[in-house]
Amino acid sequence: MRNLSIFLIIIHTLLLLITHTNTKKLNSLTVKSYEKDPSTYSNYEEIQQTSVFLNLYINFQQKILSGSVTITFTVIKNNVNKLILDVNSLSIKSITKGLTILKFSFDDTYSDSLGQGLVIILDRTYKQNEKLSIVITYSTTEKGDAVQFLSPEMTSDPTKGKPFMFTQCESVSTRSLVPIQDTPANKITVQATLTASSEFEVLFGGIKTNKVDLPNGLSVHYFTQNIPIPPYLIAITAGEIVGRDIINPYNSIKIRVWSEPINIDCTHLTFNDPLPLYVKAASEYMFDYEWGSYELVILPKSFPFGGMENPNLTFSSPSLIHCFKNERGELVADKGQVFIAAHELAHSWTGNLVTNSNWNHFWLNEGFTVFFERKLIELTEGYEARLLGAELVYPSLLDDIRMFILRGNKDLTRLLVDIQKRNPEEIMSKVPYDKGYALLHYLEQSVIKDEKIFQRIFRSYIVKYKYKSVVTSDFIDVFNSEIEEIFKSDQERLKEIKSKLSFNEWVLEEGEPVLIQNDYSNSLSSDCKVEFKYFLQYGKFSSSFESKFNQWTSLQKESFLLLIRDSTDSKTSTPYLVNYLRNTLNIKNEDKYAINIRFRWLQIELKNGKNYEVAEYLSKFLGSIGRSYFVRNIYDLWMRIDKNQAYNDFLINKTGYHPSVVSGIQHDFDLV
Ligand code: BES
Numbered sequence: 132m133r134n135l136s137i138f139l140i141i142i143h144t145l146l147l148l149i150t151h152t153n154t155k156k157l158n159s160l161t162v163k164s165y166e167k168d169p170s171t172y173s174n175y176e177e178i179q180q181t182s183v184f185l186n187l188y189i190n191f192q193q194k195i196l197s198g199s200v201t202i203t204f205t206v207i208k209n210n211v212n213k214l215i216l217d218v219n220s221l222s223i224k225s226i227t228k229g230l231t232i233l234k235f236s237f238d239d240t241y242s243d244s245l246g247q248g249l250v251i252i253l254d255r256t257y258k259q260n261e262k263l264s265i266v267i268t269y270s271t272t273e274k275g276d277a278v279q280f281l282s283p284e285m286t287s288d289p290t291k292g293k294p295f296m297f298t299q300c301e302s303v304s305t306r307s308l309v310p311i312q313d314t315p316a317n318k319i320t321v322q323a324t325l326t327a328s329s330e331f332e333v334l335f336g337g338i339k340t341n342k343v344d345l346p347n348g349l350s351v352h353y354f355t356q357n358i359p360i361p362p363y364l365i366a367i368t369a370g371e372i373v374g375r376d377i378i379n380p381y382n383s384i385k386i387r388v389w390s391e392p393i394n395i396d397c398t399h400l401t402f403n404d405p406l407p408l409y410v411k412a413a414s415e416y417m418f419d420y421e422w423g424s425y426e427l428v429i430l431p432k433s434f435p436f437g438g439m440e441n442p443n444l445t446f447s448s449p450s451l452i453h454c455f456k457n458e459r460g461e462l463v464a465d466k467g468q469v470f471i472a473a474h475e476l477a478h479s480w481t482g483n484l485v486t487n488s489n490w491n492h493f494w495l496n497e498g499f500t501v502f503f504e505r506k507l508i509e510l511t512e513g514y515e516a517r518l519l520g521a522e523l524v525y526p527s528l529l530d531d532i533r534m535f536i537l538r539g540n541k542d543l544t545r546l547l548v549d550i551q552k553r554n555p556e557e558i559m560s561k562v563p564y565d566k567g568y569a570l571l572h573y574l575e576q577s578v579i580k581d582e583k584i585f586q587r588i589f590r591s592y593i594v595k596y597k598y599k600s601v602v603t604s605d606f607i608d609v610f611n612s613e614i615e616e617i618f619k620s621d622q623e624r625l626k627e628i629k630s631k632l633s634f635n636e637w638v639l640e641e642g643e644p645v646l647i648q649n650d651y652s653n654s655l656s657s658d659c660k661v662e663f664k665y666f667l668q669y670g671k672f673s674s675s676f677e678s679k680f681n682q683w684t685s686l687q688k689e690s691f692l693l694l695i696r697d698s699t700d701s702k703t704s705t706p707y708l709v710n711y712l713r714n715t716l717n718i719k720n721e722d723k724y725a726i727n728i729r730f731r732w733l734q735i736e737l738k739n740g741k742n743y744e745v746a747e748y749l750s751k752f753l754g755s756i757g758r759s760y761f762v763r764n765i766y767d768l769w770m771r772i773d774k775n776q777a778y779n780d781f782l783i784n785k786t787g788y789h790p791s792v793v794s795g796i797q798h799d800f801d802l803v
């Protein structure tokens with residue numbers, strides 16, 4: 132008996148200890164107004180870079196960039212005699228300040244993904260407000276993951292025999308393109324002089340100021356980015372790329388698309404209508420577009436994202452374009468994914484003008500951009516289309532939240548995270564995007580309940596912080612002071628609004644959104660739901676269903692397929708249904724269906740278990756695209772069914788993927 136009570140006391144104390152440390156851990160994350168960027172080695176709080184001049188040769192033979200970078204700094208504190216930059220897989224030749232050669236060494240105490248600190252001993256001790264410039268001669272190496280060189284086989288048109296290259300720097304890969312203070316906390320202007328063989332077009336995230344053809348077969352391309360940007364927005368691409376202007380009837384912003392020659396007609400056709408409309412709507416909702424020109428380039432299939440908001444020049448995946456010939460032989464574009472261009476354009480304000488100070492506040496970049504993206508969809512296509520966009524992604528948000536919980540990373544289901552020394556890629560999920568959107572949607576529709584007033588608050592936040600970097604409390608402070616001002620003559624309303632506000636709980640809430648719930652149901656998907664209900668009732672489709680399905684927009688088709696994917700009703704795995712999708716609707720047909728539709732169909736096939744009939748199609752799909760979201764998702768389902776075969780497919784296709792995607796998939800395989 133005594134033993135038992137001692138035992139119980141011990142257990143009780145242990146439990147108390149465990150719960151106590153847990154609450155302590157929870158409380159350790161609060162909404163602070165400042166914190167140092169945990170993902171950089173640099174001493175940016177002591178000495179701060181203000182401009183960067185890149186002078187690089189794009190060497191397709193050796194698959195490297197080589198040359199120099201000149202960085203100018205302002206000293207922030209007194210007694211600074213050391214400069215620490217971020218590097219990853221770079222080969223540093225020399226560092227000079229004027230005629231003085233500076234000594235340097237490397238610090239690699241953090242995790243691999245954060246690279247090393249390049250510790251430079253300055254020529255003397257510097258005082259606050261002094262300025263200095265240094266020149267680093269260096270080259271990239273094939274080990275870095277910012278720069279991907281593609282062989283001609285990896286381009287959209289291997290018959291041309293031309294290689295290709297592009298960079299992808301967000302979140303922490305700029306350090307494998309150039310030695311730099313790789314933190315979004317401070318911003319820089321950038322100039323770039325890029326030299327390459329004259330047979331290639333060279334593009335950069337900035338304005339092209341000049342091009343000089345040299346007699347030796349090389350061309351020098353001059354660029355400038357005069358708006359201060361975070362380093363992760365530095366971007367270069369080169370290859371056989373052609374451009375075509377889009378007529379902008381609404382304002383003076385120059386709009387142009389680029390792609391490999393084989394894709395240019397489809398690229399132009401796809402973005403011709405929506406881009407000028409998006410630029411107009413965004414400028415009117417927020418304030419004038421400040422970057423001068425808006426261009427978008429469709430890259431080869433290994434580009435790992437749908438899109439990346441590089442300034443002046445959105446980079447995107449070829450999975451955004453899908454064209455086919457109609458009965459009259461005319462080329463027609465399926466515009467099911469042009470909303471991604473709205474998203475990347477929206478970043479020109481949210482993210483690129485107002486930037487997260489560090490990756491803990493990534494939701495300020497992406498959540499606000501998803502909100503602005505859907506606002507553009509609302510302004511150009513209507514409120515129902517905005518709701519459909521939100522409704523379509525919601526199941527994936529729940530999937531990601533459950534996945535984080537399952538893998539023991541519940542802390543990453545919060546909007547505001549505490550990333551510590553983890554790789555910022557680990558926080559990539561729908562959480563910052565769509566849990567972020569959910570909060571802003573809720574504020575607009577259920578707290579402020581007035582779109583014009585919400586617009587005023589949103590705009591004030593962007594105006595106040597443009598060219599700067601922000602943390603979560605900066606937005607909360609603007610929100611609070613704006614409502615005080617707006618409702619000062621309506622104290623009742625102000626009181627009511629304030630009683631609903633609970634920012635600290637909202638941004639720290641773990642798991643599925645409970646505090647914030649929105650109703651995204653809409654007239655566009657209700658049609659899909661009616662048809663799905665009919666199917667659930669009768670176990671088959673009506674005779675008119677096929678023509679109805681064909682008339683739906685790409686996103687409605689996706690919405691319908693998601694209903695099947697997420698249903699637990701056994702009718703959604705009958706041979707009838709499998710056969711209907713496979714053969715009657717013939718969703719495997721690449722000419723007829725855009726990749727986002729085929730992706731949803733494959734998810735249904737894999738949900739049904741061992742469908743080896745589609746194994747061949749599956750391998751083909753996995754070899755046809757390198758967009759991380761698509762391939763990681765399909766491998767993830769495939770490996771749960773047949774790990775060996777999935778791994779075989781991965782080995783075959785891996786050389787066609789971006790290095791970040793290869794390591795992501797490898798990581799998933801190791802977990803299963
Ligand atoms: N900035 C992101 C892509 C990104 C995020 C790259 C983090 C590296 C690290 C881009 O704007 C984005 O969100 N792309 C999405 C678009 C979608 C949400 C509309 C994509 O590619 O899926």
Ligand code: ZN
Pocket residue numbers: 474478496497500
């Ligand atoms: Zn984004």
